[in-house]
Amino acid sequence: MRTLELEVPAPADLAIEVIGVPEGAPVELDLRLESVLEGVLVTASAHAPLVGECVRCLGEVTDTVDVSFSELYAYPGAIEKHPDDEEAEFIAEMTGDAVDLEQSLRDAVVLALPFQPYCRPDCAGLCAQCGKNLNEDPHDHDLIDIRWASLKESLEAGDDDGDEAPASPPA
Structure with a gap:
């Protein structure tokens, strides 16, 4: 058994949209390499920074991801692959004395990423009318339902004539 601590640059496309x-x-990476009959069993944990975009307000999101994974890297020819075996294509093999952790790391990290990241749990998002960020400028628009627009106009016209109008339109 051998343990290693490594810091490596992140490969491209270690992300979702x-x-x-x-x-x-x-x-x-914290790695534990164990020799087994078929090859080398790699047990790893990884820690990496995340950068993204809030799905509500489109602001920047920064976070970290911590994942663990385990993969058997078989010695070439140690595991017999049958043409009918659908799982045979997923068996990772060693290349000489080396193992390629990129695919295992990619699988673990991408599956751990939040599908809908938020800049903060109570993010208010963007205003549907004007597009302003509601976290920075909380506001309301005084919108009139088009079905009540004529009534509002007639009530306002009635105020100009001196007529007394009801306090609010009926519901």
């Missing part, structure tokens, strides 16, 4: 690990960002 709205959040991910920036390419080249430092990814901290």
